[in-house]
Amino acid sequence: MTHAADIGMPSARAATKDAGGENFPVGSRLIAPRLRLHVAAFYAFARAADDIADDPNLSAPDKLARLDRVEAAVTGRDRDSPGLEEAHAMRESLTATGLTDKHCVDILTAFKQDAAKRRYDDWADLLNYCAYSANPVGRYLLDLHGEARKDYAASDALCTALQVINHLQDAQADYRGLDRVYVPLDWLGAEGLDVTALDEPRMGPALRRVFDRCLDGVDDLLAAARPLPRLLASHRLAMESAAILRLAQSLSRRLRKDEPLAESVRPSKLAFAGTALAGALGALGRRALPGRRRGEAHENAPAGGPHG
Numbered sequence: 001m002t003h004a005a006d007i008g009m010p011s012a013r014a015a016t017k018d019a020g021g022e023n024f025p026v027g028s029r030l031i032a033p034r035l036r037l038h039v040a041a042f043y044a045f046a047r048a049a050d051d052i053a054d055d056p057n058l059s060a061p062d063k064l065a066r067l068d069r070v071e072a073a074v075t076g077r078d079r080d081s082p083g084l085e086e087a088h089a090m091r092e093s094l095t096a097t098g099l100t101d102k103h104c105v106d107i108l109t110a111f112k113q114d115a116a117k118r119r120y121d122d123w124a125d126l127l128n129y130c131a132y133s134a135n136p137v138g139r140y141l142l143d144l145h146g147e148a149r150k151d152y153a154a155s156d157a158l159c160t161a162l163q164v165i166n167h168l169q170d171a172q173a174d175y176r177g178l179d180r181v182y183v184p185l186d187w188l189g190a191e192g193l194d195v196t197a198l199d200e201p202r203m204g205p206a207l208r209r210v211f212d213r214c215l216d217g218v219d220d221l222l223a224a225a226r227p228l229p230r231l232l233a234s235h236r237l238a239m240e241s242a243a244i245l246r247l248a249q250s251l252s253r254r255l256r257k258d259e260p261l262a263e264s265v266r267p268s269k270l271a272f273a274g275t276a277l278a279g280a281l282g283a284l285g286r287r288a289l290p291g292r293r294r295g296e297a298h299e300n301a302p303a304g305g306p307h308g
Helices: 033-053 060-074 085-097 102-116 123-133 135-144 149-169 171-178 185-190 195-199 205-225 235-257 269-287
Strands: none
Touching: 033 060, 033 085, 033 102, 033 135, 060 085, 060 102, 102 123, 102 135, 123 135, 123 149, 135 149, 149 171, 149 205, 149 235, 171 195, 185 195, 185 205, 195 205, 205 235
């Protein structure tokens, strides 16, 4: 199942799919070269866990048992069992960088939820899922770059917005392929709909209103995320986050006017590159303006964290 974006501020599932099928490139070259090995380890770890959660040949109890084994490996309770190589490598990366395993454990919480839960009652229920499936990825990136934890809130808003965008992009595929529905059930019910509306070849006016209601929430989240690039100490991460923010804003607009049940609502390679470049260069220009409080994101940053 394709979900959020890339490893630079997206979601757990964003880090799990082939880069060509995602909104944002995995392991963006904007990430500092010395950190890419750790980002790649995170990507591989999340992908291995995602493959378990989405395996159609496994029962829910079997998925949960396997994900528990992955958690034991990444937290160090199991250091040598075969078949858990990605989790062992992630643990070694965490040891090398001095980072907590909490973000990995939180992501596994989301995958375990996917193994057992297929519907979301309301917007709050969906946002709670995103708190585990999406937000830990951005927090991991901030920690890896030695950024301030006070900036988690803006990162969380961007990651959650990206997750919901991908839920809307893939709403039909998720329903048909995995019987998972991430559109709030109460909003469907308020329009006289049930989940079968996602199986139609095109959305009617009622489902359009549900999607637009979700996008209203996305736009509120993106407004909360807007300060993130200027808060970050790392120039590279600031450019990365600005590029992703610009792309997310573009996708939100497209999802309002396009037909996600009938067509793929994803940018072309050219549009992707242009939008991302505009966001990144805009962030770079703003950081060069006189009076910017450089280093404000260093406050309360974890000791010894690398900056890019």
